[in-house]
Amino acid sequence: MEFFNNLMVGFSVIFQPLNLFFCFLGVFIGTLIGVLPGIGPVGTMAILLPITYGIPPTTAIILLAGIYYGAQYGGSTTSILVNIPGEAASVITCLDGYQMALQGRAGPALGIAAFGSFIAGTFSVIALQAIAPPLVRVALSFGPPEYFSLMVLGLVILTYLAQKSMAKALMMAGVGLLLGTVGLDTMTGQPRFAFDIPELLDGIGLVPLVMGLFGISEVFLNVEKVVQREVIAAKITRLLPSLQDWAESKWAIARGSVIGFFLGVIPGGGAVLGSLVSYAIEKRVSKNPEKFGKGAIEGVAAPESANNSAAGGAFIPLLTLGIPANVVMAILIGALMIHGITPGPMLLKEHPDLFWGVIASMYVGNAMLLVLNLPLIGLWVQLLRVPYSILFPLILFFCLVGSYAVNNSIIDVALMLLFGLIGYLMRKFEYEPAPLVLAFVLSPIMEQALRQSLILSGGSFGIFLNRPISLGCLLMAIFLLVLSFISFLKVRIKEKED
Amino acid sequence: MKLKKEVTKMIFLVIGVFLISCPAFVFSQTFPDKPITIYCGYAAGATTDLTARALAAGAEKLLGVPVVVENKPGGGATVAAALVASKKPDGYTLGVVSTGVIAVRPHLLKVGYDPLKDFTLINQYARYIGGLCVLSESPLKTIDQFIAYAKAHPGLSYASPGMYTQQHLAVELFRQCKGLEFKHVPTKGGAEANTQLLGKHINFVAGAGQHIQYLKQGVFRLLMVFNTDKRDPKYPDVPTLQELGCQDAPALGYIVVGPKGLPEPVAKKLEDTFKKVTESEEFQKLLANLEIPYDYKSRAQLEKDVLRDYELYKTFLEKMGAKKQG
Numbered sequence: 001m002e003f004f005n006n007l008m009v010g011f012s013v014i015f016q017p018l019n020l021f022f023c024f025l026g027v028f029i030g031t032l033i034g035v036l037p038g039i040g041p042v043g044t045m046a047i048l049l050p051i052t053y054g055i056p057p058t059t060a061i062i063l064l065a066g067i068y069y070g071a072q073y074g075g076s077t078t079s080i081l082v083n084i085p086g087e088a089a090s091v092i093t094c095l096d097g098y099q100m101a102l103q104g105r106a107g108p109a110l111g112i113a114a115f116g117s118f119i120a121g122t123f124s125v126i127a128l129q130a131i132a133p134p135l136v137r138v139a140l141s142f143g144p145p146e147y148f149s150l151m152v153l154g155l156v157i158l159t160y161l162a163q164k165s166m167a168k169a170l171m172m173a174g175v176g177l178l179l180g181t182v183g184l185d186t187m188t189g190q191p192r193f194a195f196d197i198p199e200l201l202d203g204i205g206l207v208p209l210v211m212g213l214f215g216i217s218e219v220f221l222n223v224e225k226v227v228q229r230e231v232i233a234a235k236i237t238r239l240l241p242s243l244q245d246w247a248e249s250k251w252a253i254a255r256g257s258v259i260g261f262f263l264g265v266i267p268g269g270g271a272v273l274g275s276l277v278s279y280a281i282e283k284r285v286s287k288n289p290e291k292f293g294k295g296a297i298e299g300v301a302a303p304e305s306a307n308n309s310a311a312g313g314a315f316i317p318l319l320t321l322g323i324p325a326n327v328v329m330a331i332l333i334g335a336l337m338i339h340g341i342t343p344g345p346m347l348l349k350e351h352p353d354l355f356w357g358v359i360a361s362m363y364v365g366n367a368m369l370l371v372l373n374l375p376l377i378g379l380w381v382q383l384l385r386v387p388y389s390i391l392f393p394l395i396l397f398f399c400l401v402g403s404y405a406v407n408n409s410i411i412d413v414a415l416m417l418l419f420g421l422i423g424y425l426m427r428k429f430e431y432e433p434a435p436l437v438l439a440f441v442l443s444p445i446m447e448q449a450l451r452q453s454l455i456l457s458g459g460s461f462g463i464f465l466n467r468p469i470s471l472g473c474l475l476m477a478i479f480l481l482v483l484s485f486i487s488f489l490k491v492r493i494k495e496k497e498d
Numbered sequence: 499m500k501l502k503k504e505v506t507k508m509i510f511l512v513i514g515v516f517l518i519s520c521p522a523f524v525f526s527q528t529f530p531d532k533p534i535t536i537y538c539g540y541a542a543g544a545t546t547d548l549t550a551r552a553l554a555a556g557a558e559k560l561l562g563v564p565v566v567v568e569n570k571p572g573g574g575a576t577v578a579a580a581l582v583a584s585k586k587p588d589g590y591t592l593g594v595v596s597t598g599v600i601a602v603r604p605h606l607l608k609v610g611y612d613p614l615k616d617f618t619l620i621n622q623y624a625r626y627i628g629g630l631c632v633l634s635e636s637p638l639k640t641i642d643q644f645i646a647y648a649k650a651h652p653g654l655s656y657a658s659p660g661m662y663t664q665q666h667l668a669v670e671l672f673r674q675c676k677g678l679e680f681k682h683v684p685t686k687g688g689a690e691a692n693t694q695l696l697g698k699h700i701n702f703v704a705g706a707g708q709h710i711q712y713l714k715q716g717v718f719r720l721l722m723v724f725n726t727d728k729r730d731p732k733y734p735d736v737p738t739l740q741e742l743g744c745q746d747a748p749a750l751g752y753i754v755v756g757p758k759g760l761p762e763p764v765a766k767k768l769e770d771t772f773k774k775v776t777e778s779e780e781f782q783k784l785l786a787n788l789e790i791p792y793d794y795k796s797r798a799q800l801e802k803d804v805l806r807d808y809e810l811y812k813t814f815l816e817k818m819g820a821k822k823q824g
Binding site: 186 | 541542544545547548551552555568569570572573574576577580607608609653660661681682683684685686689693694699711783784788
């Protein structure tokens, strides 16, 4: 009963015209910036922060939250259409999404991403409302050792993403881990691999890395093959997923929603891990895993559901503990603190209208997003008809502007171009960029967790085995490694017999 | 209804500020006549960023030109500091940074500026604070009990907002002074440090400001305040580190700086403007909401104090064996 009472409180807040308007404004802006590569939710929310001084705090959070989950919808669009992930959590979507676009199935890919996002978003709001308090306790029990073991599991799952060679994927993951160590060492405050460039003290930015490896290298690659374009454009048949598409992706969406939500609750890397794990699981349970990487609709549905669900999950540590799971959440905390509201365990008691109002706004906002995004699909697909000679200079332009805009740094632009070149060579030699990027994202969290754990244990590695959650993650990782090794042996033996 | 009241209040405020600032227009024949950029040394949403944006919004009304905040995070605000130092000293490029970029970081890192020569200091408007906290369910109620417990249990672990932060240094000075042994877990910031205590992965936390929300909610217990020579009026029973007979690491401050060689009238005008903004009711309310102590220092005072802190931190860091890299 309480569930519905709370919901009534929330809906009475969101259906005030002012809040409804700002909710729409938020998701609308979010959709736009999600689609434009480089202009992310962080920059937009920071610019809009002073505007929120003058509006009530609940309205402010509804607006900012709308931008955030709105951008999650949009993030997949560029992944699918031009193979540039809008954010780290959409890296995996490139694998099958872009392949679908090449096969003329951009419409169904975008459609399933939008529907999956809607279903997962709604699921995560319901889950957020129902089980936020107990989940907080679980999230808190994740100390440094648990984080480390979870990241180990994440990296092992990375090896499942290998399209071609697992050894190459592991190598790329290793490079990603190394790139993640650039910058000030948080444990000792010493600069590492910074080469006296002050901008590198904070590490290599994710945006220049992703834009370079995916976007710029894509431009380079496509300059080589101009003719294919017309063929693709001619093949576009339908805009929405067919019944068969639905049948193929319904379980992917369901599994992605659940996985994404639970991983989203854990501060740091939640959405990235969620998209990663759900993709790997789909590939595992699929009857024909060889389809993955060649345009399997499940490969779009699962990670896109998972990252939206994780966006909902990330609100749990924010609203209940005042802990930001990522930079976006830190800005939301800032917006609350400007109004003298401290997010944390007491928020629910002291400001129930804010808490439930924001949650109700997410139901409404998700519905708005679906209505907003479906008609846009037709427009996006038209974008594929734009000739290369116009589209690629445009991509290059957006990448240059986008990489500069994040930190207003010319070093970032140079880095992006460098990674563009590296990405081009990698693709030529069939090394995949996805494991590199994902390992890069996990690397700092993993390193810090490892070193913090060892400080706590006085140098003993036993700390990873003594704690049940940590041990569980490690055992799972070993199990997966053994499993993949066995299947590798089987293939080898079969090859020999043939 | 509430919103309408807010809007009316805002309109009155804007008109009020406008009226007050009218004489300022008469005085300023030339400066400023184009937009001013403030580089903020921290990411969007950080408390320093929130104050910088409020500062810019206030100055914009007083100066009559746009004042834009650009985030240049990195290297403990040294990236933004180096950038400001490299700009033309005309008052159109300023920075909001921590005094740490002058007093602390140059002892640890090779920075792209001369900390004592490359800046025109304008003023300080707030400072960073620290407090030693345990979970409120802990049986330790006072710092004396804590010291006794720590003596009996060497190797208690604590998290700080980072290596060589003022909070880490204060606890380190406390440890040496009382002959204790701690395990230090550096984190990426106050929020992460607090979370580790909430999850009981460590024994206590060297809070950097965000710990106050947990004090208010009764989740943490404050045993000692540091980076300060005064007790916190909200917790009058909690002693300062200095009262325990130990040396304390001086508090770092939020400051506004420009490149060296700013013309005197411009520097004066900026100092007066920012002073007026920080004294405004609106800005004071923001600081109170953010739980940041207001600590105004004029240009002259700041120049003196920063030099002192520079020498103090130099000695502390040398004693701790921190080596400069690069």
